[in-house]
Amino acid sequence: MTGTAIDRSLLGPLERRGFDVRVKHPRSEDDLARELRGAVAYLHGGEEKATEKVLRSAGHSLKVIAFLGVGYENFVDVATARALGIVVTHTPGAATDSVAIFTVQQIMNANTRNAAHLGGRHPAWRSAEDLPRELSACEIGIVGLGAIGTRVAELLRAFGIKVSYFSRTRKPEIEAALGISYLSLPELAARSDVLVVMVPESDETKGLIDFGVLGRLRKGAILVNTARPAVVDPHDLHKSMKEAHVGAAVFDGFYDENSEIANILVGDFGDRLLVTGHIASHTREAMGRMVSRAVASIEDVLTGGAIDRSPGIRA
Amino acid sequence: MTGTAIDRSLLGPLERRGFDVRVKHPRSEDDLARELRGAVAYLHGGEEKATEKVLRSAGHSLKVIAFLGVGYENFVDVATARALGIVVTHTPGAATDSVAIFTVQQIMNANTRNAAHLGGRHPAWRSAEDLPRELSACEIGIVGLGAIGTRVAELLRAFGIKVSYFSRTRKPEIEAALGISYLSLPELAARSDVLVVMVPESDETKGLIDFGVLGRLRKGAILVNTARPAVVDPHDLHKSMKEAHVGAAVFDGFYDENSEIANILVGDFGDRLLVTGHIASHTREAMGRMVSRAVASIEDVLTGGAIDRSPGIRA
Missing domain, CATH: 3.40.50.720 (NAD(P)-binding Rossmann-like Domain)
Structure with a gap:
């Protein structure tokens, strides 16, 4: 996952399921591509661009991109994600x-x-x-x-x-x-x-x-x-x-x-x-809701669970 | 009168009654005292201090100090004003x-x-x-x-x-x-x-x-x-x-x-x-209401008119 000012305790549900959760601050497209290699889920903090190159280099392991916020079209190459069968979720209404x-x-x-x-x-x-x-x-x-x-x-x-x-x-x-x-x-x-x-x-x-x-x-x-x-x-x-x-x-x-x-x-x-600098949604409470929803949608996709729990899911 | 950002057209009622209205920006106590000599009314813009020295030097001509705003106690030596028979008014509620x-x-x-x-x-x-x-x-x-x-x-x-x-x-x-x-x-x-x-x-x-x-x-x-x-x-x-x-x-x-x-x-x-810098009350509308009320209270005192028109009058 990427993004700053995220309360790590909210990632607990993923850690308790045994997932290896890593918080990264990629500085370039190559850096991001490298970090995503082998990842099954990508919680996108809303700053960097997940280009076609990035998504293709992640390989077949990546199943879900959970975008923190709305308007992910500017940050995630949705066509490539779709072509690769990656689910992209977002968190409408949280902020x-x-x-x-x-x-x-x-x-x-x-x-x-x-x-x-x-x-x-x-x-x-x-x-x-x-x-x-x-x-x-x-x-x-x-x-x-x-x-x-x-x-x-x-x-x-x-x-x-x-x-x-x-x-x-x-x-x-x-x-x-x-x-x-x-x-x-x-x-x-x-x-x-x-x-x-x-x-x-x-x-x-x-x-x-x-x-x-x-x-x-x-x-x-x-x-x-x-x-x-x-x-x-x-x-x-x-x-x-x-x-x-x-x-x-x-x-x-x-x-x-x-x-x-x-x-x-x-x-x-x-x-x-x-x-x-795009701070309108950045409050403790809104960020908490966004992270919790993103984590829930990752859980849903990775466990094949109740996908409709998150209104943001777009298969 | 003192104060910045005052719409001069609101002073019309005084000018139409034949009063000589002068807008001044006194830089010191002496400066203010000099400007007030011979004045019959003093519309106080809310920044300078009308000390005992200032009020005494204004002589017996001064009949009213109309303070723009509330809390004039910090800006007008009320005891001296009272001793000299000067009416002090303010503009509560306007802002x-x-x-x-x-x-x-x-x-x-x-x-x-x-x-x-x-x-x-x-x-x-x-x-x-x-x-x-x-x-x-x-x-x-x-x-x-x-x-x-x-x-x-x-x-x-x-x-x-x-x-x-x-x-x-x-x-x-x-x-x-x-x-x-x-x-x-x-x-x-x-x-x-x-x-x-x-x-x-x-x-x-x-x-x-x-x-x-x-x-x-x-x-x-x-x-x-x-x-x-x-x-x-x-x-x-x-x-x-x-x-x-x-x-x-x-x-x-x-x-x-x-x-x-x-x-x-x-x-x-x-x-x-x-x-x-004490700008909370400084909007066009509030300032307009304050100046209009101050002008009305000056008219009232100088013409011996309906003093109770202004709720701020303190005789």
């Missing part, structure tokens, strides 16, 4: 509350430009225009009303914030329960002081948030993307920040650091970007 | 939501040690112990259940957090409405992962949060004080951070920067202190 709370936190931080004020002795606002908004006076739009988007909506409603959403499918029960409204994506953008992107990355959602959306935002709006970065088109984001439609942008996990556009964004608007 | 939301935000930031992760590409947690807690799994204690403390409790309850409180007077209706419990201060500390201090500074509350309280906190607890710093005894805080009862401490406005203990705290535990 809903952690991610939702982190998202609300970063909305607040982008609004107050908190980092700029740490350690200060007096407010650094230079004009009334420069002041943050009172969050409860803002309108917030959410793109994607899955489990996390719904929880974000619920938390923001508790703050007295007016919340609208766009989603592929309308969800009238949630609208009624939370007092939120459905809008088309362009309408949603036009009414948002803060736009929160909460959709998984797929061929359909890649670049979904383009200038057609960002250019409609209220001037100086805050864009929050604690999902995958690619859902927001980076070139259109640059244009929108240049034209001040987007005042600040929040990411938890950023575009490929070697890409030209990532460097241009950081170079031009670094002080308006609030970027963290 | 309740802004301060409450900022407090919740800083609870989250202290929990995730957010500043340490800005710009990072991968989580920096070194062990499972090092991970933040999932906030909804924490127990939070609130000391002081005034308007802001109550709003903080309400917001935290919306996150599914177990909340208890201590207050001079029990508030059974709020307990029932929000589902929170009353505890004595030592009991509250003993059960808190996060302790939020929400009491005004007074002779009675100065140093209220001492080692008797802090030493009972769960190891590594977060102390949050977005009220006045002096409510927490700084020497006992140092001892508690040294013994790890307090894992991290949040202040919005810190102890006198020239004091020895402030420097020792920052020197020894700077990386576990999350300090901002």
Whole structure:
């Protein structure tokens, strides 16, 4: 298994079954391939890439890859895994509350430009225009009303914030329960002081948030993307920040650091970007649930047990 | 008037009555005294100290000091004002939501040690112990259940957090409405992962949060004080951070920067202190309400009008 900050005691069920559990921190593709040789299960900590080369070199021993988190498509070559008969599991839902709370936190931080004020002795606002908004006076739009988007909506409603959403499918029960409204994506953008992107990355959602959306935002709006970065088109984001439609942008996990556009964004608007390294789901409790589920799915596959115990199993 | 980030258009009512409104940024006691000479009203922006010397040098023209915010006792020599027949007003309640939301935000930031992760590409947690807690799994204690403390409790309850409180007077209706419990201060500390201090500074509350309280906190607890710093005894805080009862401490406005203990705290535990410069109430909306109320109370005093229009008037 890979990954940092994992409570080893949660691996007990595998050790008690007599499996030899090894925690590794591979530094390269070759390193990972070497470590996986002869392994029957691979608990993927969510950082490295399990490429075709890695999976093929693991040989026929590997039966299951248990991915810690969701969105494993970016980290595991699923086609190769399928071709080799390797089961890939993930842990959906384990971190809903952690991610939702982190998202609300970063909305607040982008609004107050908190980092700029740490350690200060007096407010650094230079004009009334420069002041943050009172969050409860803002309108917030959410793109994607899955489990996390719904929880974000619920938390923001508790703050007295007016919340609208766009989603592929309308969800009238949630609208009624939370007092939120459905809008088309362009309408949603036009009414948002803060736009929160909460959709998984797929061929359909890649670049979904383009200038057609960002250019409609209220001037100086805050864009929050604690999902995958690619859902927001980076070139259109640059244009929108240049034209001040987007005042600040929040990411938890950023575009490929070697890409030209990532460097241009950081170079031009670094002080308006609030970027963290994919930490939204990293709480003790969420990590514990994720590891426990991953361990359970490994047990299931290796013992041929009750595979349906884990909702993440994809044979 | 003093203060930064004030929307001048809100001063219109005074200008329309023919008053000569001047916005000043005094750099010293002498500077402030000079600016106040001949003034009839002083809108105090909340940063400088209106000492006895300053008030006496203003002469008999000065009729009202309208303080922007609450807790003016630290900024205005009230005894001298009273002796000189100067009315001192403040703006209670204008920033309740802004301060409450900022407090919740800083609870989250202290929990995730957010500043340490800005710009990072991968989580920096070194062990499972090092991970933040999932906030909804924490127990939070609130000391002081005034308007802001109550709003903080309400917001935290919306996150599914177990909340208890201590207050001079029990508030059974709020307990029932929000589902929170009353505890004595030592009991509250003993059960808190996060302790939020929400009491005004007074002779009675100065140093209220001492080692008797802090030493009972769960190891590594977060102390949050977005009220006045002096409510927490700084020497006992140092001892508690040294013994790890307090894992991290949040202040919005810190102890006198020239004091020895402030420097020792920052020197020894700077990386576990999350300090901002009294910005909790600084949102456009709250500032607008505060300035409007201050302007109204100045109008009232100068025109001999309906003084009871402002709840903050203290004749």
